[in-house]
Amino acid sequence: MTALLEIEDLRVTFNTRHGQVTALDSVSLHVNEGETLGVVGESGCGKSITALSVMGLIPSPPGRIAGGEIRLDGENLVGASDKRLRRLRGAEAAMIFQEPMTSLNPVFTVGEQIAEAIMLHQKVSHDRAFRDAIELLDRVGIPSPESRARDYPHQLSGGMRQRVMIAMAVSCRPRVLIADEPTTALDVTVQAQIFDLLNEIQRDFGAAIVLITHDMGAISEMADRVAVMYAGRVIEEASADNVLDHPLHPYARGLIDCIPALGREETDLKEIPGVVPPLHLLGEGCAFADRCAHCEPRCLREKPRLVTHGNHPAAHPAACHGVEEGRI
Amino acid sequence: MTFSILLKRLGYGVLLMLGVVVLNFLLIRLAPGDPAMVIAGEMGGATEEMLSSIRAEYGLDQPVLTQLWIYISNVATGDLGQSYFFNQSVTSLIAQRIGPTILLVLVAQLLSILLGVFMGVIAARRPNGPISAFVSVFATVGYAVPVFWTGIMLIIFFASVFPIFPVEGMASIRMRNAAWYMQWLDIAHHLVLPAVTLAIIYLAQYARLSRASMMEVLGSDYIRTARAKGAGERAVLFRHALRNAALPILTVAGLQFGNLISGALLVETVFNWPGMGRLAFDSILRRDYPTIMGVLFFASMMVVVANILTDLSYRLADPRLRGKG
Ligand SMILES: Nc1ncnc2c1ncn2[C@@H]1O[C@H](COP(=O)(O)OP(=O)(O)OP(=O)(O)O)[C@@H](O)[C@H]1O
Ligand SMILES: [Mg+2]
Numbered sequence: 240m241t242a243l244l245e246i247e248d249l250r251v252t253f254n255t256r257h258g259q260v261t262a263l264d265s266v267s268l269h270v271n272e273g274e275t276l277g278v279v280g281e282s283g284c285g286k287s288i289t290a291l292s293v294m295g296l297i298p299s300p301p302g303r304i305a306g307g308e309i310r311l312d313g314e315n316l317v318g319a320s321d322k323r324l325r326r327l328r329g330a331e332a333a334m335i336f337q338e339p340m341t342s343l344n345p346v347f348t349v350g351e352q353i354a355e356a357i358m359l360h361q362k363v364s365h366d367r368a369f370r371d372a373i374e375l376l377d378r379v380g381i382p383s384p385e386s387r388a389r390d391y392p393h394q395l396s397g398g399m400r401q402r403v404m405i406a407m408a409v410s411c412r413p414r415v416l417i418a419d420e421p422t423t424a425l426d427v428t429v430q431a432q433i434f435d436l437l438n439e440i441q442r443d444f445g446a447a448i449v450l451i452t453h454d455m456g457a458i459s460e461m462a463d464r465v466a467v468m469y470a471g472r473v474i475e476e477a478s479a480d481n482v483l484d485h486p487l488h489p490y491a492r493g494l495i496d497c498i499p500a501l502g503r504e505e506t507d508l509k510e511i512p513g514v515v516p517p518l519h520l521l522g523e524g525c526a527f528a529d530r531c532a533h534c535e536p537r538c539l540r541e542k543p544r545l546v547t548h549g550n551h552p553a554a555h556p557a558a559c560h561g562v563e564e565g566r567i
Numbered sequence: 568m569t570f571s572i573l574l575k576r577l578g579y580g581v582l583l584m585l586g587v588v589v590l591n592f593l594l595i596r597l598a599p600g601d602p603a604m605v606i607a608g609e610m611g612g613a614t615e616e617m618l619s620s621i622r623a624e625y626g627l628d629q630p631v632l633t634q635l636w637i638y639i640s641n642v643a644t645g646d647l648g649q650s651y652f653f654n655q656s657v658t659s660l661i662a663q664r665i666g667p668t669i670l671l672v673l674v675a676q677l678l679s680i681l682l683g684v685f686m687g688v689i690a691a692r693r694p695n696g697p698i699s700a701f702v703s704v705f706a707t708v709g710y711a712v713p714v715f716w717t718g719i720m721l722i723i724f725f726a727s728v729f730p731i732f733p734v735e736g737m738a739s740i741r742m743r744n745a746a747w748y749m750q751w752l753d754i755a756h757h758l759v760l761p762a763v764t765l766a767i768i769y770l771a772q773y774a775r776l777s778r779a780s781m782m783e784v785l786g787s788d789y790i791r792t793a794r795a796k797g798a799g800e801r802a803v804l805f806r807h808a809l810r811n812a813a814l815p816i817l818t819v820a821g822l823q824f825g826n827l828i829s830g831a832l833l834v835e836t837v838f839n840w841p842g843m844g845r846l847a848f849d850s851i852l853r854r855d856y857p858t859i860m861g862v863l864f865f866a867s868m869m870v871v872v873a874n875i876l877t878d879l880s881y882r883l884a885d886p887r888l889r890g891k892g
Contacts, residue, residue, distance in 0.1 A: 321800075325798075326797065328794065328797040329797035330797060333795070336788060338788050341787065342789055342792045344789040344792070344810075345789070345885075345886065345887060346811055346884070346886060355796065356796040356797070360797060393887050407796065
């Protein structure tokens with residue numbers, strides 16, 4: 240069975256003042272219908288760029304898809320015409336952005352903005368689209384949607400705005416819904432509500448969800464499968480339980496150690512030492528090498544590939560020489 | 568709510584005009600020269616007797632504050648005094664001239680905003696493209712060149728090289744008895760060069776401003792959202808981006824209005840356009856103080872009205888400002 244969305248060997252480069260940098264390097268991912276894929280990793284590891292590539296929204300210049308394929312239902316979207324991508328965006332694939340405060344246009348009412356999304360893809364009158372928008376606002380749990388639809392974004396709270404974004408994203412029942420850190424900017428209580436909403440929407444609409452986050456807690460609640468990214472590469476991939484219970488890559492282990500366990504004091508919270516190296520300083524070897532407790536000379540020379548090592552029942556793909564050599 | 572804001576703005580406007588009247592009056596009085604001498608000069612000889620009778624007639628023998636008070640109360644009733652030179656009331660003089668000036672200023676303003684913004688939008692689409700480079704060069708040159716120079720160059724070009732536009736006046740004498748629409752066309756024909764001259768300098772500014780403003784807006788998150796829902800390039804540029812990019816442009820348009828009016832003074836003089844600019848020019852040369860003050864009064868009034876309109880349209884364009892005092 241081919242997956243609904245397949246990303247294969249995706250490579251994205253940016254022209255920067257440090258020269259050309261590779262933001263994504265042979266990234267391969269897939270999501271099946273009705274499935275939720277979690278994508279995790281620290282800030283700057285390329286999660287948003289991956290999502291934007293699928294939408295055909297890499298800011299270009301300076302960015303460029305330099306190689307690989309993105310297939311939706313077998314159709315390659317890399318190099319597809321602008322017209323095709325416009326028809327795709329919002330209709331077949333939709334995206335919820337990381338920044339609810341600034342992602343809505345300040346000069347149009349929220350109802351208007353949702354109605355526009357509907358009218359771009361369906362031949363319906365403005366009145367009809369606006370009524371649908373009100374219904375969607377109701378659906379995403381916005382109280383008194385009739386009057387809220389006539390509000391401007393600045394009149395709504397961050398959580399409400401993110402709900403509006405979700406309503407807009409699902410307005411044309413996309414087959415793939417990409418949620419890029421949909422809750423980072425929101426209160427903890429609101430975060431839980433948004434995740435519940437995404438779950439419900441997946442149940443009702445049957446969309447495949449790509450949930451981007453650096454919150455492992457959200458992953459354990461939402462995701463069926465998880466891809467862990469680091470410095471523009473996928474370094475581990477498996478079912479959510481598998482990754483959470485048997486992380487292989489030292490970076491994945493570090494991330495999971497960072498999940499605050501119930502009842503544990505905040506002060507016990509661990510952190511992976513060091514920071515993600517800037518893209519233009521990535522060298523020959525493993526990008527995680529300088530933060531890794533298990534680093535050996537080979538790690539500095541050679542990039543590990545994402546493959547399954549060993550035949551343990553929980554074995555799954557991980558890009559790590561240590562795992563390959565059985566050291567870790 | 569909006570109504571009370573309008574009232575408040577109007578109140579400020581009236582206060583501002585009062586300040587303008589007082590300042591105008593005092594500045595003119597501070598200027599060297601005796602108005603009585605000027606008036607006498609126009610009439611011919613000037614004996615001491617004549618001078619004092621002129622002073623009495625025009626109230627110039629009163630203390631300055633009393634004169635100021637009389638002037639203010641006259642202005643409040645719409646009486647701007649009697650021109651020393653034209654033998655008419657200043658109000659009627661201005662009534663004849665204000666139409667052409669408003670026509671010139673509005674057309675130039677519209678021309679510069681529409682064309683400038685359009686150029687800026689096109690340029691912002693491809694900040695490194697050839698159109699963008701052209702706009703930058705044009706903006707710098709347009710900004711640097713004084714209006715009278717542009718005017719004179721246009722006159723030279725169109726008077727001798729390529730005579731398709733009239734370079735002088737507002738209407739042709741042969742059109743005096745033509746149908747009304749022919750007269751309008753004739754005025755429009757005469758308007759081309761003065762309006763273009765006046766517009767160029769501001770057009771350059773609007774082009775540069777809207778290029779910068781559009782580039783900033785085009786990089787914002789909500790533009791990405793618009794693209795993500797499948798909006799086409801034209802909708803993104805003109806519906807989503809321009810509405811936001813227009814806010815700073817509106818502000819500048821309001822502020823520029825005063826400059827535009829003073830620019831009109833020069834342009835009217837260069838093209839012999841029968842507006843307030845020419846009137847100001849003539850009355851300054853002749854030290855026709857009441858007329859000068861009247862022209863200043865109306866010019867300030869136009870600026871104040873323009874600012875109130877800008878403020879209101881700003882609120883209309885930006886929902887975040889609605890209802891805020
Ligand atoms: N316009 C750009 N120009 C140059 N480099 C860019 C640009 N946009 C992104 N990058 C680079 O691409 C890399 C990946 O960025 P991305 O936004 O995908 O990170 P992320 O994983 O989404 O991080 P976060 O959790 O902070 O959202 C970053 O290292 C960044 O430096
Ligand atoms: Mg991101």
